[in-house]
Amino acid sequence: NVVTPLLQEVNEDSQIFNSNIIATHTKIVYTWNEIKEGLLEGQCVLFMEGEKRSLLINTKGWAERAIQEPISEVTIKGSHDGFIENATKNIGLIRRYIPSTELKIKKLTIGERATSLVYLIYLGDVASADVVQEIETRICKIKTDTVLSIGELSNYTKDQNWTPFPQAYLSERPDAISNHLLDGKVAVLMDRSPGAMIVPMNLIGFFQTPDDYNIHWLIASFFRLLRFAGFIIAIFLPAIYIAIVSFHFEIIPLDLYTSIATSRVKVPFSPLLEAFIMEITLEMLREAGIRLPQPIGQTIGIVGGIVIGQAAVQAGLVSNVMVIIVSITAIASFIVSNYDLSSSIRLIRFPMMLLAYFYGIVGIVSGLMLLFAHFVSLTSYGSPYGLPIAPFRLQELKDSFVRFPISMITARSSTGQPKQKKKKEGGSHGES
Structure with a gap:
């Protein structure tokens, strides 16, 4: 797909950059930094004599495990798919659950010696812009050789280092992550790591499961x-x-x-x-x-x-x-x-x-x-850990120690400081 078209006679060099290469993803780059980052990610680079630009071609082909249910998060009635070590495919799994134009993705790079790709995922019309900015700022402030896993990333960015309580929700289940995204929280995914991190989080959220x-x-x-x-x-x-x-x-x-x-x-x-x-x-x-x-x-x-x-x-x-x-x-x-x-x-x-x-x-x-x-x-990440008890939120108690019928749970958790406080109204009959 890459070499064969180059051996064919082409009238103009620009045709190669425009449409002659058959690949799943190509990108025209102009700087050595972009070329270096592409090579480190497993892509190949095409140089043309006399051209000031180069072409990055996605030729990644390393082995990956199949999508399967996470061993540590088994569910009875929920879905049975889970994240793998490929962030792009993990984002695709989330898109299957939330096929919305409001699903936003920000790509960040961390690591001084070996770079790691980090993705912020959130709903643009629900998630708080201040929360998204705070999470992005904390991630960008990380100065270390490399970050190898999402658990290591959560340790770099959490509020308090001396508390035994977890401050970020780590999961390998796309349905659980999607549920939190719809609540106005932010998901952080990392390439080469099968888990995702949901922030901000309250203590009661750790007692909730997709089966509920x-x-x-x-x-x-x-x-x-x-x-x-x-x-x-x-x-x-x-x-x-x-x-x-x-x-x-x-x-x-x-x-x-x-x-x-x-x-x-x-x-x-x-x-x-x-x-x-x-x-x-x-x-x-x-x-x-x-x-x-x-x-x-x-x-x-x-x-x-x-x-x-x-x-x-x-x-x-x-x-x-x-x-x-x-x-x-x-x-x-x-x-x-x-x-x-x-x-x-x-x-x-x-x-x-x-x-x-x-x-x-x-x-x-x-x-x-x-x-x-x-x-x-x-x-x-700036939100009270004790919600909805301290500070007290009466409406959010419907999905805390107990779960009310889904049609009655209309308020989003204020942990993520969502723009839209109310969910879309549920059905008027039955449990849903």
Whole structure:
């Protein structure tokens, strides 16, 4: 397609630049910087004697994996396609969901030694121009050799570095990304990275899944409340157990206290150290299960947990009640659908256990207050992280802790500071 037309007789050199080359994409360039960038992206350059311009021809042909459902974001009733390591095709997937002329794309380049292509995607008539400009400014300020992944990019651009909470929503699902775009947020895609980043983001958004909008609103609300319950249990259950055993045993029934005391008779460690042993062992098993090949990892996670738990109880290192507490905590953390938020929960529970051991229930309440104060003080790319609770937005509660019928959810989330506050009215009958 490139060489054969050049071997044919052409009356004028300009014909080559106009129509003689058969390629999916060509571009006339005039500077050495444009030529260099094109070569680094895998394109070829055509020079003509006597011409001050050159022709960039898209001849990229490296291997790519097929579009498939993301392993870490499985859905029951939603679509089963996912992003790959080609940003152009990922943008095409988003266009399938939002075939609108208002879908805008900005192309940026970052990296001093090895450049990376970054794309800002948003709806021009919905997304806030100030938010788009803020995100673009932060990305352009990055001065480093290279940025290799969308997760690394989010770490460079986030508001606070010392918070355990995720401030950007990372996903490989085009349907989830499209849903946030329609809400007025901005998507950031990066070539060579299969994920996309949605900003700004609030905490409640991490509890929402694409399946929530494909099932009945009552069932979706139940599952969403279940995730919030899992969030609370995963953080506070080990701390509550430590506080009760150490300080407040009188608040539990006598039979239950007797059972707990009997199980701890041979345990030589304090409740705090006992909990730390089990929690760290569980985290080691979980990490080993992720890093090992999949068949071996599943075996390590299941068999290792059972064998180590039973052996630890029989050896008198931990009590059987503690094994139950840690198991419930692990299951509760798995309920939280977002991996980044689930990882944050696993970290937060350790300082909570320390507060419970030294100060009992008072320590847990103090930790809860500090956690809430930290939560409402956070921002995500300039937007309050606590929306719609702090600041309070009544209309947005219809799609927060529970999900109302879709026809009743008419307000866009104010997290993205959208130009249009209201969505198009839904149907007047049924769930939609």
